[in-house]
Amino acid sequence: MEKLTGKDKELIRDSWESLGKNKVPHGIVMFTRLFELDPGLLNLFRYKANCGSTQDCLSSPEFLEHVTKVMLVIDAAVSHLDDLHSLEDFLLNLGRKHQAVGVKTQSFAVVGESLLYMLQCSLGPAYTAPLRQAWLNMYSIVVAAMSSGWAKNGERKSD
Numbered sequence: 001m002e003k004l005t006g007k008d009k010e011l012i013r014d015s016w017e018s019l020g021k022n023k024v025p026h027g028i029v030m031f032t033r034l035f036e037l038d039p040g041l042l043n044l045f046r047y048k049a050n051c052g053s054t055q056d057c058l059s060s061p062e063f064l065e066h067v068t069k070v071m072l073v074i075d076a077a078v079s080h081l082d083d084l085h086s087l088e089d090f091l092l093n094l095g096r097k098h099q100a101v102g103v104k105t106q107s108f109a110v111v112g113e114s115l116l117y118m119l120q121c122s123l124g125p126a127y128t129a130p131l132r133q134a135w136l137n138m139y140s141i142v143v144a145a146m147s148s149g150w151a152k153n154g155e156r157k158s159d
Helices: 006-037 039-044 054-058 061-079 081-100 106-126 129-158
Strands: none
Touching: 006 039, 006 054, 006 061, 006 081, 006 106, 006 129, 039 054, 054 061, 061 081, 061 129, 081 129, 106 129
């Protein structure tokens, strides 16, 4: 796993300090953007009531639970910036789970764009080019581990 610079870690921690206290509303901004960028992803969410629209999803308790879980993964990554390697098994498994439910690895990039959009909306003028790059650096480490788990799960299915 790649390493983050000390400055990256500082920027990520400082920006997440306020956002991490109120995860779900920020997660809703992120997922709203995700569905704007790729409406087809709505089809991956199958609950008691299918997510036929963004609003259907956002009003579903099961979906809000998923939003919370995603935000907790981001929180875990921020909390483990000094040792992201400790999350590798968890992230590999998360990648396997996403592969199993039909998520394509290309969707990870759209999630990244949605994360950056949420950060920009939430942080306003505090969202700077160095901050954006720090988050991109962290997200690329997380996605690399998830993509590895995704690929391993796909290999296992084709055996």
